[in-house]
Amino acid sequence: MTLTKAQIIDSIQNQTGFPKNKSSEIVETLLEIIKNVLASGEDVLISSFGKFCVREKRERKGRNPATGNAMMLRSRKVVTFNCSGKLRNKINTD
Numbered sequence: 001m002t003l004t005k006a007q008i009i010d011s012i013q014n015q016t017g018f019p020k021n022k023s024s025e026i027v028e029t030l031l032e033i034i035k036n037v038l039a040s041g042e043d044v045l046i047s048s049f050g051k052f053c054v055r056e057k058r059e060r061k062g063r064n065p066a067t068g069n070a071m072m073l074r075s076r077k078v079v080t081f082n083c084s085g086k087l088r089n090k091i092n093t094d
Helices: 005-016 020-039 085-092
Strands: 044-046 050-057 060-063 068-073 076-083
Touching: 005 020, 020 044, 020 050, 076 085
Parallel strands: none
Antiparallel strands: 044 050, 050 076, 060 068
16 A cells, blocks of 8 residues: 555644644645755755665667657656665564
8 A cells, every 4th residue: 555645644643743734734845845955966865764866867778668669768867765774674574
């Protein structure tokens, strides 16, 4: 099951006792900060969670899956996520 933004807001509301609109504001502000930092080309490191990194992908050859025609894919930036060791350990504990 996927965790949604609405579920995160509800969880913050339940755990902190904040009203729903305040919890929503907190989540929206956090996400806006992360988006702005990544858009500026900088990485976002959240201790004990992981690191969001902006990577450059160079131009490369590709293929249109519908037609099979070869084409050039333009260079672009992508966001990658590397989880921390603590998060990796928590995920892998049985």
